Structures are given as structure tokens and as C-alpha cells.
Amino acid sequence: MDLKQLTIDKYETREKLVLSGIWGGEIYKTANLAAGNGRGWLWKTLVIDGDADVEEPVEVPSLEHNVEGSSQGRKPRVRKQKSIRRLTPIDVARHPLRIPATDGEAGTGEDDRTCLQEKLEIIDLDLSRLMLHDIFQQDQVHSEMRQILYNYLLRNEEDSSYKQGYHELLGMIYLQLHTDEREDLGAGQRKMRLRNALCIFEKLMKHMTLFYNETRLIQWEEKEFRPILSTCCPRLYDIFCSDDNHTNLLWLIRWTRLLFMRELPRDYTLIIWDHLFTGLYPVHTLVACLIVVLLLNNYRLLVEEVEDHNDLVELMLHFQSRITSMVDCIELCKMAGNLCELWYTQDVDSMKLICDNFLKIKFNVDREPDREERIDPNRRRIEEKLRRRVKQTLLPKRKTLNK
Structure with missing residues (x-):
């Protein structure tokens, strides 16, 4: 069905279109947007x-x-x-560090x-x-x-x-x-x-x-992205933020500045942009929550395959080709929106509950206790790595003994 006609017939105000049509997911059930039918409008x-x-x-x-x-x-x-690219002309009428010309002073x-x-x-x-x-x-x-x-x-x-x-x-x-x-x-x-x-x-x-200013991007990561991730999933926080020797900016720069264009299929990206354009939540907070939900969707991949910072960067810069699990994009946006609301009311218990239930249903993972398990995450990852290597070493020997 034509999106423009559907919207005119069904939604009397922009508010109804935003709340019911987009965040409620109604237009995606009725209108065909796959062929670019009305998204520009x-x-x-x-x-x-x-x-x-x-x-x-x-x-x-x-x-x-x-x-x-x-x-x-x-x-x-x-x-x-x-x-060599010419950054400043060889002959200039005034010193390049001079205060710019005022209204009464003519500039060249x-x-x-x-x-x-x-x-x-x-x-x-x-x-x-x-x-x-x-x-x-x-x-x-x-x-x-x-x-x-x-x-x-x-x-x-x-x-x-x-x-x-x-x-x-x-x-x-x-x-x-x-x-x-x-x-x-x-x-x-x-x-x-x-x-x-x-x-x-x-x-x-x-x-x-904000995302195109490196200083402000660093502040956003420290004051918004990291705290939200820590609240939602301590295990993933350990993987991304526990090591002081690396920075997440290597992948966050592309994720945030291009709004997931390189990380997700085109149909996912367009639906996310629909939600961003509603202005229902601040973009910087919604983007942080969307990233957290995307990480939760691939919890198993991150936990099992990331052993050091190099693995993490390689995975995050090739995320679309490495995706192993994704929920419907409309549900992804709804979950991120819920986290936004709870973050602004500082209802961290409800945030934890939403993410815990998600991980339990999707991966049968219980929330880890927030004490000894988080004391030395690097050591835990090394121990897990050694366990896998031992299993790989012992498996051929067992096959030989069975013969």
C-alpha cells in the first residue's frame, strides 16, 4: 500500500504518526517500504x-x-x-594569524x-x-x-x-x-x-x-555509552571497557558518524533512521542504546570469539559480515527506546531487568554477579582461552586412544 495515502488516511497528526505509525510499528506492517515507496515523503x-x-x-x-x-x-x-597541496597562499594580504577583519575593515x-x-x-x-x-x-x-x-x-x-x-x-x-x-x-x-x-x-x-568532534565523542563514550553498557551487561562492559590500554574510538567513530550505514543491512538502517527523525529521544542517547542492543544481540559471538583488543576491533569493523544473531529491527528500536526512557529516569533496575530477560530468552544466559567475576576480567579471558586450547589438544589424543 502507498505510504503517503496510508499516512494521510490513518494519522491525523504528526504525533500519532510518530507514536503509533513508527514507534508502534504500524506503517511497517501495512506499507511496502522495501522499494523506496514513500520514505522520502x-x-x-x-x-x-x-x-x-x-x-x-x-x-x-x-x-x-x-x-x-x-x-x-x-x-x-x-x-x-x-x-604538495597548497594550504596557504604564498602571497597573502594579511598575516594568517591576525584577527579577522571587522565590519569597518575590508578583507581581501x-x-x-x-x-x-x-x-x-x-x-x-x-x-x-x-x-x-x-x-x-x-x-x-x-x-x-x-x-x-x-x-x-x-x-x-x-x-x-x-x-x-x-x-x-x-x-x-x-x-x-x-x-x-x-x-x-x-x-x-x-x-x-x-x-x-x-x-x-x-x-x-x-x-x-557531537560525533564529528573527537573531544565530544570521547566525553560521550565516557559519560553515556560506557555507563549504559555497564548497567545493561557487565560482561560485555568487561570486554569493551576494562582494558585501559585500548580505545573504542577505533570503531565508534564509524558506527556513530555514519549511523550504522556500514554495520547493518540497508533495510535495518532505514528503519533506524525513521526512528531517529521522529525526535522522540535525543539522538546521542538513542544511538548509545541502539549500539548496546546490537551488542546484546550478538552476545554469544562477542563472548566466545573476542580474546584481545585486536579481535574486538576486527570484529567491530566487520560487524555486518560477522553478525550471527539479529532480532527484528522494529523490536530492536523499541528496546533501545525503552532503555532511553529508563536511562533518563535513572531506573537502572528496570534497565537491568530488560537486558537480563533478553539474554535469558535469547541465549539462556543468567546475569553474572557484580563482584568477584568483575575483579580481573583479563584473567578470566586468558583462562577461557587456555581451556579451549587444552580441549583442542586433548581431543585428537582421545580419538587415538579410542581406536
């Missing part, structure tokens, strides 16, 4: 509050070595060969122009390697994506630096809007698509800047 409904929020994107200016306009063919791969704009040129070159390179869908190899799509990213940097001076990952997040948004529309769009309809994509991306990035 759904995201516009959830994120864009009227046309007042959507401003007209400006054109990308033509710069030296970047002679390109949105109406012309792109030339992102034709670049001057440079042995030369430094900003060079910086913008470098950003556009990096954006062109990233977009040329975007593999979410074949449409991103089309000149028109590349030009529109480039224009959206340029406008985002222009309108968000506090986050004016472009970082790798922005193009993939925008690509997922753009793809949903593009899939919902006909290919023979007029110029006015294409402009509207750009405006909608820019608005959704901009509102998403207001919550994502």
Missing part, C-alpha cells in the same frame, strides 16, 4: 515543519581550477597535479577563497567515490549533492569544516527523495528536492556534530 513529513524552514540554496561559485556550475557538466576529476577574501577551493576539491573526490547507488555517478546528481554540501557549510559557520562522512549521510537522504520522484522532473521540482534535502540534512547534522 515520510522523512519530509517528520523533519520539515512547513516551507518557512526551507531556504533556497545558492549556486556554487566558480573558482580557479573548479570551473563548474550546477547547469554545466561537472569536472571533479580533472585536477592539477600537485606534489583570498584566504577564504583558497580554503573553499580545497573543500570543494575534497567534496568532489568523496562524491566521485560514493557507492550507495548508481545514481551518484550521474553528473546532475553529483552537481546537486555538491551544491547542497556547499550550502550547508555556508549556512553553518560554527561547523564550516567539511568532514568525511557528510557526503554519505547526505547521500542516504538524497537517495530517498530521488527514489520517490519521477526522473523527468522540471527545474522547479529539482530545486524543491535540493531544498528538502538540504533542510533534512541540516537538521540531522545539528545532532551529529
Whole structure:
């Protein structure tokens, strides 16, 4: 059934759509979203509050070595060969460390122009390697994506630096809007698509800047992710956080900055994004709880196959290919949402109960006592490793004796 018509007929308000349709899972039972039927419209409904929020994107200016306009063919791969990238012009009108020009002082704009040129070159390179869908190899799509990213940097001076990952997040948004529309769009309809994509991306990035700032990401791990994991599953906390000689940032950077795009199948990722766009819970807390639930889903794999930090990093960076157990994505989001609510009310006993019941039902695992078992987790892992090696050594001998 068509999602747009279903939503209009069934849900009178956005609140009902959020609570019953998405978090209640009703739209996933009725509407077919597998073929991109209406998801772009759904995201516009959830994120864009009227046309007042959507401003007209400006054109990308033509710069030296970047002679390109949105109406012309792109030339992102034709670049001057440079042995060393020029970070600052050799001849500048003012000292680069000088306080920026005030309103009454005229500035040359030369430094900003060079910086913008470098950003556009990096954006062109990233977009040329975007593999979410074949449409991103089309000149028109590349030009529109480039224009959206340029406008985002222009309108968000506090986050004016472009970082790798922005193009993939925008690509997922753009793809949903593009899939919902006909290919023979007029110029006015294409402009509207750009405006909608820019608005959704901009509102998403207001919550994502935390994950793209390394200092704030470290604080988030220490103050939110680790405590939630420790509350939900002490055994997994021991595996991920007990060793002071390693850092989880090696894998958390990709998990958080790309919102599970590399770790989960596409249909799972899209459903998770549906829930994130509802704004029902703070994104940083919901992401922490989603990661914890994903780890609980693969409890057995983590406990049995992770012997040291190298094993852990290898598994977490190849998570999708190593997944051995996954619940339905709607149930996964519901469980993460419940943990969010309980975390904000500091009802840790209920959090423990939810996770204990999950592990008991799914893996027949009882919660370990929070005392001696957690004194030296490294020693316990070494002992388990030795037990497995002894079993592997003795098994051939037993077979020989039986013969």
C-alpha cells in the first residue's frame, strides 16, 4: 500500500504518526517500504515543519581550477597535479594569524577563497567515490549533492569544516527523495528536492556534530555509552571497557558518524533512521542504546570469539559480515527506546531487568554477579582461552586412544 495515502488516511497528526505509525510499528506492517515507496515523503513529513524552514540554496561559485556550475557538466576529476597541496597562499594580504577583519575593515577574501577551493576539491573526490547507488555517478546528481554540501557549510559557520562522512549521510537522504520522484522532473521540482534535502540534512547534522568532534565523542563514550553498557551487561562492559590500554574510538567513530550505514543491512538502517527523525529521544542517547542492543544481540559471538583488543576491533569493523544473531529491527528500536526512557529516569533496575530477560530468552544466559567475576576480567579471558586450547589438544589424543 502507498505510504503517503496510508499516512494521510490513518494519522491525523504528526504525533500519532510518530507514536503509533513508527514507534508502534504500524506503517511497517501495512506499507511496502522495501522499494523506496514513500520514505522520502515520510522523512519530509517528520523533519520539515512547513516551507518557512526551507531556504533556497545558492549556486556554487566558480573558482580557479573548479570551473563548474550546477547547469554545466561537472569536472571533479580533472585536477592539477600537485606534489604538495597548497594550504596557504604564498602571497597573502594579511598575516594568517591576525584577527579577522571587522565590519569597518575590508578583507581581501583570498584566504577564504583558497580554503573553499580545497573543500570543494575534497567534496568532489568523496562524491566521485560514493557507492550507495548508481545514481551518484550521474553528473546532475553529483552537481546537486555538491551544491547542497556547499550550502550547508555556508549556512553553518560554527561547523564550516567539511568532514568525511557528510557526503554519505547526505547521500542516504538524497537517495530517498530521488527514489520517490519521477526522473523527468522540471527545474522547479529539482530545486524543491535540493531544498528538502538540504533542510533534512541540516537538521540531522545539528545532532551529529557531537560525533564529528573527537573531544565530544570521547566525553560521550565516557559519560553515556560506557555507563549504559555497564548497567545493561557487565560482561560485555568487561570486554569493551576494562582494558585501559585500548580505545573504542577505533570503531565508534564509524558506527556513530555514519549511523550504522556500514554495520547493518540497508533495510535495518532505514528503519533506524525513521526512528531517529521522529525526535522522540535525543539522538546521542538513542544511538548509545541502539549500539548496546546490537551488542546484546550478538552476545554469544562477542563472548566466545573476542580474546584481545585486536579481535574486538576486527570484529567491530566487520560487524555486518560477522553478525550471527539479529532480532527484528522494529523490536530492536523499541528496546533501545525503552532503555532511553529508563536511562533518563535513572531506573537502572528496570534497565537491568530488560537486558537480563533478553539474554535469558535469547541465549539462556543468567546475569553474572557484580563482584568477584568483575575483579580481573583479563584473567578470566586468558583462562577461557587456555581451556579451549587444552580441549583442542586433548581431543585428537582421545580419538587415538579410542581406536
